[in-house]
Amino acid sequence: MKFACATVLGAILATSAAPRSGAKSQAAKSSPGDAPSSSPETTPAATKQGKSVPLTKEGEIGLIRGLSSEVAVAKVAFPRGKHGIYLDSMGKIDQAKAKQEIKENGIAINPGSPIEITKVVFRENHLLFEINGGGKGGTHWYQHIEVGMGTTTAPVAPTNPNQVMANGSYITLRFQGHVPNLTVDQAKLLLAYALDFSRHSPTVLYSPSVPPQFKEAIKNHKVLVGMDHDAVLSAKGPPDRKVREDQPDGTEKEDWIYGLPPHVLFVTFDGDNVVSVKQY
Numbered sequence: 060m061k062f063a064c065a066t067v068l069g070a071i072l073a074t075s076a077a078p079r080s081g082a083k084s085q086a087a088k089s090s091p092g093d094a095p096s097s098s099p100e101t102t103p104a105a106t107k108q109g110k111s112v113p114l115t116k117e118g119e120i121g122l123i124r125g126l127s128s129e130v131a132v133a134k135v136a137f138p139r140g141k142h143g144i145y146l147d148s149m150g151k152i153d154q155a156k157a158k159q160e161i162k163e164n165g166i167a168i169n170p171g172s173p174i175e176i177t178k179v180v181f182r183e184n185h186l187l188f189e190i191n192g193g194g195k196g197g198t199h200w201y202q203h204i205e206v207g208m209g210t211t212t213a214p215v216a217p218t219n220p221n222q223v224m225a226n227g228s229y230i231t232l233r234f235q236g237h238v239p240n241l242t243v244d245q246a247k248l249l250l251a252y253a254l255d256f257s258r259h260s261p262t263v264l265y266s267p268s269v270p271p272q273f274k275e276a277i278k279n280h281k282v283l284v285g286m287d288h289d290a291v292l293s294a295k296g297p298p299d300r301k302v303r304e305d306q307p308d309g310t311e312k313e314d315w316i317y318g319l320p321p322h323v324l325f326v327t328f329d330g331d332n333v334v335s336v337k338q339y
Contacts, residue, residue, distance in 0.1 A: 172296025
């Protein structure tokens with residue numbers, strides 16, 4: 060995949076277009092080990108007068124249609140907060156910045172968790188992909204205002220202790236100069252260091268056996284009583300911790316624990332099925 064990303068991106072950002080003349084003779088001279096030619100869907104972005112063409116309005120519409128609501132699997136940890144992770148023009152992750160964001164804000168999405176691209180934002184030299192609704196917290200601006208007299212103050216609107224933390228993040232894909240006229244397949248190759256698009260949407264993957272209410276819960280990253288291990292993994296990803304407990308009747312119950320206090324989700328299994336879901 061890394062080779063594919065580098066090959067396609069090198070073509071996307073090439074400073075000149077390949078000449079059309081002599082194409083047949085060059086093909087005849089190519090060795091068996093040469094990379095196969097790209098299909099029309101994955102050909103490099105168009106070039107004009109030796110330079111890559113900036114993303115057009117038609118290109119923007121194509122990316123929105125092809126990537127909005129697209130489901131993938133996280134290959135790396137995504138931080139909470141308003142920044143997320145950054146990719147360069149070759150699709151490589153800024154690891155130092157990602158680690159710093161996780162250190163400061165914590166993890167919003169664990170590797171192996173299903174994600175959804177909920178929004179695509181276009182800027183002059185980068186693309187911003189909103190993941191699972193974004194990484195901002197659930198508080199409002201007015202919850203930070205306090206009023207009072209003297210040394211005694213109180214919040215205008217106290218923070219709700221049961222307020223759910225954001226489970227989303229962002230990907231910023233940065234380019235030099237301008238965003239090239241990417242196709243959907245080329246954009247997915249650039250995102251391949253962070254996201255795996257080869258897995259199908261969980262709602263499609265489990266459609267032969269999963270009831271409709273479970274499909275909807277998986278789509279919204281929720282867990283319901285009656286789900287099996289695979290359904291929970293599709294909805295929430297791998298747990299942060301597991302606790303097993305032997306029962307008096309010889310059976311074994313297992314708790315899958317997500318998050319950290321004060322926002323902790325306990326999913327209890329009896330065998331392969333969820334018997335209890337508790338959110339703290």
